[in-house]
Amino acid sequence: MLANQAMWELLSEKLGVTEAELIEKMGQIDLRDGKRDGKISTGNLKECPSCGHKVRKQRANCYWCGTELTLSSPFMDSKRTD
Numbered sequence: 001m002l003a004n005q006a007m008w009e010l011l012s013e014k015l016g017v018t019e020a021e022l023i024e025k026m027g028q029i030d031l032r033d034g035k036r037d038g039k040i041s042t043g044n045l046k047e048c049p050s051c052g053h054k055v056r057k058q059r060a061n062c063y064w065c066g067t068e069l070t071l072s073s074p075f076m077d078s079k080r081t082d
């Protein structure tokens with residue numbers, strides 16, 4: 001949140017970005033997942049089939065239990081193990 005606020009203030013001070021433009025952009029980003037629901041899709045998360053925790057899709061293994069996860073998108077960078 002703090003980083004968001006700082007970024008916004010810099011943008012508006014240095015580039016003269018208006019709040020209307022910010023809101024419009026937020027709407028565009030919101031719609032990227034196909035629905036205007038006020039949030040960014042959690043589409044890059046999936047449920048671990050083994051333990052049920054939410055983990056990032058690009059992970060090769062479940063962060064929580066280590067179960068190997070199948071990669072569902074060729075655009076995701078694979079084999080991240082952080």
Ligand SMILES: [Zn+2]
Binds near residue numbers: 048052062063065
């Ligand atoms: Zn798991």
